[in-house]
Amino acid sequence: MSDNRIIDSLSLLLNHSKEDSNKVKTLNALAWNLKESNVDTSIVLSTQALLLAKKINWKRGQAQSEHQLGVCSFYKGNYSNSIGHYENALILWQKLIELSDKTLSAEGKKGRAKTIGNMAIIYQARSDYQKAIEYYLKALQMNEELGDKNGIARDLLNIGTVYKDQAEYSRALEYYFRSLKISEESDLKEMEANILGNIGIVYQNEGDQKSAIDYLLKSLKMSEEIGLKKLYANNLANIGNVYRKLRINKKALAYFERALKINEEMNDQVAFSKNLGNLGNIYLEEGNYPEALRYYKKALIIGEKLGDKDAIATDLGNIGLLYTKTGKLNEAEESLLKALAISNEIKAIDLVEGHELCLSELYKAMKKPGLAFEHYKKYVAAKDKINNEENQKKQVQSEMNYEFGKKEAVLKEQQEKERAVAAEKNRFQRIVIASVISCLLLVIGFAFFVFRSLKKTRLQKNIIEEKQREILDSIRYAKRIQNALLTSEKYMERNLNKMKP
Template sequence: MKPLFVTTLLTLTCLFSVKAQNIDSLKTAINAMAPDTNKVMALLQLSKEYLNIEPKDAIPFAAQARDLSSSLSFSKGAALAYKYIGIAYYQQSQYIEALENWRQSLSYYESLKDLTGIANIQSNIGAIYQNQGNESKALEYLFNSLRNAEQAGDEFRIASALINIGSVYQHKAATYDKAVQYYQRALPMSEKLEDNDQIGTIAGNIGEIFLERGRTDSALYYLKRAEKAFENTVDIASVLINIGRVYENIKNYSIALQYYQEANNAAVKLDSKLYETRAQKSLGAVYFATNNQKQALVAYHQAEKLANSISSSFELKDIYKGLANTYARQKSFEQAYKYQNLLLDIKDTIYNKELDIKLSNYEFNFEIEKKQSQIDLLEKDRVLKELDIRRQKFAKYAFMAGIGLVLIITVIIYRNYRNKVKVNILLDSQKAQIETLLLNILPGEVAKELQQEGHATPRFYEKVSVLFTDFKGFTTIADSLSPQQVVAELNDFFFAFDEITERHGIEKIKTIGDSYMCAGGIPVSSEDHPIRIVRAALEIQKCMIEKNRQRVAKGLDAWEMRIGVHVGPIVAGVVGKNKYAYDIWGTTVNIASRMESNGAPGQVNISESTYELVKHEFICTYRGKISAKNIGEIDMYFVSGTRDGSSLS
């Protein structure tokens, strides 16, 4: 279906209809105009023309309109100028700059009491927070947008806000009902406005929700409405693919094939490589399900070619999986092995892309917090300056009043001195708290170096043991629980893991979602860290068995976990400037992660290099090889217990 907040983006570019003009002629006309409000509007028209051609070139003209509006006290022109500058930055994915300009635009619209303009900008700001994964902040702005649109009586913006709110709720299965509720409120308004884009978006999104829930009749009803609304648009291919999915789910493969082929034809006609890729991928899946392996390979290979042309890693993941399964069914194991390896590589690529997105979101939130801090500091500085002026006036009046006020001044000075003493005591207390917090975040040696030198030097370690854990099916488990329950469950397990690793002298590195990562032999080198980390791994699995026994006794589902361990060289150091984090890097970390992902629930899976260091202490079972990117094949072993029969804590 269409991406979230599509109606917001339509609002951004389609609010003011400007007739197509020759840009050079428009520039010439502007140069001859007097510096008045008409020139402001002409500059904004020119900026809008560039928004549809090259967004970065729209900024200088909108900036001229902004400056001229400021000199003329033309608030409406300033509001539009900041809005267009924000649009240009948004289209270039420069969200911090877009947000700054839209907030300026919002302040002008608020001064004008222009409810339609306010609703528009609030919806745009909500789009930024939704893109950055901050759903609570997105909903805050979208509900304010809805409220102002309702007060203005603007049905188009009311419908847009309702659709966008539904899009946020559609992101999680637990809030599907809320999403449908807001979509169904928007649908009659969009039909009254005869806005096919809104109608298609609403119907298609509701259809997707019912499709995910397995309610095929309802899904077909809404998807058919979307098909009619999106006729002869690029989105028709997406709707046809979803209708095909409905028939594929109920195993009516012949009709599913018809819709996938129709979607492919529409995508080719409209030159949409993405939807053509998805249609071919879907055809391959149906051919595979009906044992038509020859046609499945043709479709999958065509999808592979298309996905590579648009560099779509997420589509390639499904395609490589389909090709591996199809070749395996044909007993062409060499080809199946080839695509299985490509599948593993693309999963690594997707993992890195998702990590980049998360880091980008963290950076966005950090920059927003930093800018807010700067605003707060400026406000405090203004207040302090005002206080300083008041003190000067007070001193002047005190001197004029004579010696009788000396006592009052002395009292004031003494009181200020007492306040400073209290502040110093408070600062000393806060310093002690910060030092304690730093020791909780970083290893003692690293924290000490950071305090003394102002930085921590990255270090290379020749031999470090790295352990990864991961819960099997965590996404499914998390979808069935509330956010509070998910955090409580993870805390229960991770607190227990912290106690085990601390007891064995293992350094906890970090948690990543439902994964837990720790390492032995850093920051202080030791010889027996491989043995200690394997003992810790066995104790963690023993802890999981006991906790699952308690959960089953309470009627709760058991959580299954994989553990992987590898020993090798790494680089360790502190990353970040304002928020420190001790982290490790290198091939060893990647191999440890692969040991975990290729392990089995309830088992400790170790690499060959780890096995050679601990085989005299533990009972290990050989379980085969795994292919690691840029490394080659690595032997793996399951650890089942200690050789001396000693019990674990």
């Protein structure tokens, strides 16, 4: 069923719902399906669900509504509000966990794990990577205890994104491929689409644009097929970035504009800010500096409003680079030093690398060779940290482990099928052998029975024949006696007749 049909069905159901728990479920389901296409309406519906759940004192409905409001607030870029809703949800999930009802308790544990995972996303968006990892690992442990494959795959994916944001690409890929394996085995299409996109970004950041395009196009196709509008827009933007790095700016611009349009439709402020910066990059490379600066400043305003330090550092760095190119060296120095400080604070080594190189070029232009050399050395150190040989080896190993795991799974499945066929064949052979033996035993038994019967019959025949012989002999003997007697009587009769007077 398409998203529109689901929304229509839920809207129709809502119109005929009573003021009970079913209406809370319907409101939340409708809000969930609208969260990407119309986040403001989703917030209204989730709020209605929360109020009704409180009115009927339904804790599970309250927890679900608070969690969903946290998601919607994140989409709006209101991180503080999002954390507040998640904390409220955690309190309610805990109350369910403490109940004696095993079903409700299990649902509370599952909800708690998901909420903690979402809180980690907020900390990650704020560039508080240490806290993000802490919360992701908590969620991962909970989902492993629950045996929730979807939750495990999601947490592994998110941990990978934290390492990706810190340019620890080998570790990022390690978690991505672990998540991908679980997602493929469990047929988690949405998760799989997300992972493929993130793997593409890692390859893009490492300069392997061919592999990046391959993974991003897979993710783009899958996200379109299953209706993931937000992910679809992100993939468009990331493909645009690949084409920009390949200096195919016309294609890059087209992809960025398509992504920006979807961001506006969804009111996705975070992605909207990033794509404004992406468009600024294109205009900078094209030499259209006024247009580039306009986009960079718009992006910076949104980043500051969101408190997104990664975005702020990126936008300040871009503005500093533009000022360097246009000869506004003092303004460039101010922007670049701010950008570098924030990047070091959040340990975004990939941003540090870029800012150090820009500062080296800036100080060269300012005729300050000492500072230029100092920042160039720091640039080289950052670059080496990202691209050192060990990282490359680990990255290759992660992919090899994943491919080996897939092949091993296929081989295992094939072996199991072969064993099953062999077992079936052996079973059939055993049945045939048993049948033949049974038939032989029956034949032997029947033959023995016939033999015994024949033997008995022959014996009886012999006895009968013997009896018959005895009888016949007796008859013949009796006849002889009778004949003998008759002869004597005739003889006597003749003699008596002779003696008559």
